[in-house]
Amino acid sequence: MDADLDPELIRFLREELGHELPTGRNWTFSGPLWIWKGKVQDGKPSPVSWHFLTITGAVADGIKAAAPGRTAAWGSVYVKVRLGGTLWQTSVFPSKEAGGYLLPFKAAVRKKEGVGEGDVVTVELSL
Template sequence: MVQTNDGPTDPELIRFLREELGGDVSPDEGAWEHVGPIWLWRGKGKDGQPSSMSWHFLTIDGEVAGAIRVASSGHSAAWGSVYVEAGIGKTCWRTSLFPNKAIQGYMLPIKASVRKAEKLAEGDVITVRITLEYERSI
């Protein structure tokens, strides 16, 4: 993957973002590792009952979330999502991190094909590699 870094380079802007968003991130950084458990979200139907829809996620919080927030400033997509390349074990894929206000972090969706390839299930504690994609061609 070719990495471009169009992140902030103005020292005053970087200082402001560090103060406002937290973290001590160099504008050259754009890759992190995070460890956590896979969890399952289940949707609810109009009647309030659980639906068959479900998604597996990994919560990205703490220092890594703060660093991503700073490094991706000005490069977010719909709903504040951030384009990334993620890797677990030998499997890599392109996806988006979705912001979660409650945890001041992000949610990383773990696709079924990734879970199958890496033999993962809800509750498994995994290490994910995250690399920002500042520009994504469609």
Template structure:
């Protein structure tokens, strides 16, 4: 049985590249902040992993996957990594605004 609490948000995908290797392909993320981040933090009390990560089930469009979200110091919220296979399947990329459903 699924005991997850679900959250839906819309955010823009952004690209992070390591400063030491600007030619690297980098990682795609979206930021979870504000009230949604606070509610996720509450829902995950006692269930955080290393670095404050939280395991989630994620869905964008028809694509579902499991991953973790990680605390983001700048926003006070979290960042969600968006895998290449998800971006390809949904035809999305850097700068696109997407709606994501997260099960915590």
């Protein structure tokens, strides 16, 4: 089981050699998409915004438990996600405020699946 492997060995195998380790970590969960907007500067709203799905509860706990050896910058965790017919690789980011993780949704995925702010989506996530 990969939980017994050294986290640096796991990182090396994934990043340097391109090998993915089997994890057996899969979750399906639902929630509403929401938008984070950049800070107002000089009285003007920021043009920067991101769509997210918040991950909490048992799913967030499972990601945290499986994260050693799979983390990147800012404590993000590499994941694979499926929404409808769209499969992509990204990272989830830890959020103290949410008490879990934030899953970003890029524009191409939202457009292909026809979803936006406030829509409740069901995703499959795996490590």
